[in-house]
Amino acid sequence: QPLISSSKWLQLHGLKRNKLSLSHILSQIGFQHRKDYVTTLGKLVASRYADGLFPQYKRTQDGSVYNLTAKKEQILHFVDCLMGAIELYKQRLEWLTSDSRQIFGVIQERCIVIVLGFGTAAPPEFDRCRDALSMVLVEQVTQIAKFNLIWAAQDPMKWQQKSIPVSEDTVESAVTWLWKLDRMTAASHTSSAEALLEAMSDEAVSS
Incomplete structure (x- = not known):
């Protein structure tokens, strides 16, 4: 659908x-x-x-x-x-x-930046979060125009410097990047806010 x-x-x-x-x-x-x-x-x-x-x-x-x-x-x-x-x-x-919509709802925007705020999740929860995000990338992000990922670490980590066009290759690359993240990377109490500001500064998303 x-x-x-x-x-x-x-x-x-x-x-x-x-x-x-x-x-x-x-x-x-x-x-x-x-x-x-x-x-x-x-x-x-x-x-x-x-x-x-x-x-x-x-x-x-x-x-x-x-x-x-x-x-x-x-x-x-x-x-x-x-x-x-x-x-x-x-x-x-x-x-x-069902599937990713049960967790994330239905993505309606054409350009999005997903902020990953895992906090201090234990290994099983960390992997479940990545499973869920992988699912939304494959099921929903593949149907929009542009996207990017930002991890809310102590220094926000971007998958790409700015949102890029969706394709089979870029979605596959994003999933691979997601599963290479190190759970032990330090985060601060302002990490999520800083990552959100980074996401909002993306011209494709804010326009």
């Missing part, structure tokens, strides 16, 4: 976009039971001509009532469409909660 936000995805695949919202479906399978203001009574009065003539559906949101006039085939058509939409939503949720 493309790296887009859920709001953008819903604009493309949501119920409203595909005319499957409740209000749209109701307008296609029936008509709203109207109320008119009766001057002599001084209140809204619902018409009664359709009472018992059609099945009715009452919306819980606003209490409006719809008389349902659609044939079985039309109802089944909307059932099929909604089942397809449900399956699409399931696939999206599974995608969002």
Whole structure:
């Protein structure tokens, strides 16, 4: 799937976009039971001509009532469409909660600098962090334009001096660099802030 936000995805695949919202479906399978203001009574009065003539559906949101006039085939058509939409939503949720997206979310920027703040992680945690970062590089960074890595050591260590174009070779190089990092490299309490400032100074990212 493309790296887009859920709001953008819903604009493309949501119920409203595909005319499957409740209000749209109701307008296609029936008509709203109207109320008119009766001057002599001084209140809204619902018409009664359709009472018992059609099945009715009452919306819980606003209490409006719809008389349902659609044939079985039309109802089944909307059932099929909604089942397809449900399956699409399931696939999206599974995608969002799997692999690197479960940890990092979905990268939406075209140019990024990833700051590595491992702190004093023990060897197993250090390797798990590198596994996760390797995964995001391969699964998501490969779909953007430019990237760089900065390790928040006592003296921030850059993979490249500035972000460079994404390619199969550059991603592979970044993964190799990541796994060559020395866990014992000293860090200070200001390392992360300094690394973030370095990342923000990258013109490709800040522009």
